[in-house]
Amino acid sequence: MLIFLTFVLTSEFYNQLNSLLNEDIQKTFKDFKDKQIMYFADYFPEIEYGQFHIHSYFYKLEHYNRIINNFPGEIFKYVNKASLFDKRPFEHEFFLQITQSFSLLEILIVVNQKRKNNKQSRKFKNENQDLSIIKYPHLKELHLVMAQKDYLGQFLIDTKTCLSNNVYLRTNY
Template identity: 45%
Template sequence: MMGVNERLDKVISDPIFTSQLTLMECSSNGLIYPMVGVVLERFSLGILPKIHHKIRRLNLESLSMKRILLAGEYPNLCELGLFNIQSEIFQRLFAEKLSLNISVHRSTFIDGNGLNDIISHMPNLKNFICSIHSNVYIDDLIHLPSNQSIQRTLRNLEKYEIVSYTDYFPNDKIGQCHIFSHSYATNSLRRLTNSFPGGLFKFVHEISLYDEHPFEHEFFVCIAQAFPFLKILTIDNKSSQSKRHCQSSNEDNRNLSIVEYHHLIQLRLFTAHDDYIEQFLLDTKTRLSNDIFLGANYDGLRR
């Protein structure tokens, strides 16, 4: 038995083994059975409590899933495969509340039609929140869908308060569609653009901004209002602020609404034009309540 234990300890320490586990039995004719008996006991009591934090993908048979899932917290689990699960159990587990956070590159945008295909199989769904980024290569598209056309596909989802915006970036040859819920409660949002429609997102603490068109002062007013508890902000924009040259005097700056960030502690401007350093460091434009970590190019700070 000691030899078996030593070999098992070596397997447990193997990161390839522990990152992806299939805990079920598969017959030669393709049938799947749950893990049972001594093997299930050994995994649930002796092995999983030691490696649960390493597991990223887990495949289970439905009859043994409760025992296995209760054996650890699985903080890094990003993919769960459930086999032989009955439709009634699936609807009971997932049908009342569904949260989707998706970022994908594909040949067409994900729109309301794609979401309807998912939701139509969940008749008891009460709470649906999402943040879905889909990117396409512009060269691959004959027709470039407008934001209006994407929004029309969302009409059947109005009760979930879902909005969208669409952008095309000629320099990168990329199109981006972002569909998201006004009630989005996850910690972060990424690649927000000038097309961001605003709203109120109290649970979002980290965002990144990206565009090929400049972010003007009014845009940052909108961002501060939409994310009142923002802590970490990353800006990726190489375009100079076009209105900055019309606001060069102190008198003009005093006419601006001062943008206030009460909780910001990190500002990352490594891939931002120097104008955005000025946008945040001039007290006539922005007021920061905390000492912050600033990441920026040294030459931009010397300007």
Template identity: 45%
Template sequence: MERFEDITNNFPGGLYPYVRIVSLYDEHPFEHEFFIRIAQSFPFMEKLTINNRYAQNQKESYKLINDKSNLSIVKYNYLIELYIDRAHDDYIEEFLCNTKTYFQNNILLDIHYKALERVTHNFTRDSTRINCMKVNELFLFGKLEYSKSCKDYFPFAIID
């Protein structure tokens, strides 16, 4: 099958090499370990949609662990489309921070402008800059005019 939709925290894992389109939905938070399991289960995933408005529970403990050691970085080698316009800021941070997530160049990113502004600290945050530079198409919701700092933060992106 090409699609696997509405995956929840109860997803047991497994290997699905033919799945290219994945959507995640839950009414409970997704933690970093869940994203590791998703990336391993769908190694050739090209499109990912996250629908979860609940904050991560282990975010603070993740920061403490990450400060003391190298926690696993989730790798999405084939991801080309990321839809996080219906996600809590924690998941936006999860994907945009290069200390948590790695993806190749040429990403289409679908996101709300205000959430992006918050997570990138008004387009000045260094830890999100690397992954944002990999975006080549940026679909922003909620604002008609974008700041120069936003355009500079996404130097290779066409902004719609």
């Protein structure tokens, strides 16, 4: 008989010098066989803040919070609500990865005050010819209250983003 353990551990740490890197987490779980866990960490030295996520590959929760740029990707069959957080800008490819990982996404919350990179902005001005279309077929709510205005453009103006009809939008703009 096979038993699957589902667990999630998300933690934040302040005023520490990048004390928990991905390598440290990997050492902690070295005895787990067959890559049964997924982990990623990030540290923001300018604000002395870090966070890490550890979860089993059999993730069955309906929400996933505080996804960061170095999210390694995976298919999450049950997640319908996700929040994105980072101190570095989210680019087009990151949003594409999010839709591939969370195909049933209904609620998306974006928390990021950083402008997108200039290189990416130039691509947008050139009608996004080289970028894949990002589709959100099940999205019902989009929260951009704590997001830089570039992300409003990403979702509402960008011709390479396709939203479903009747999406509830929360923003400060």
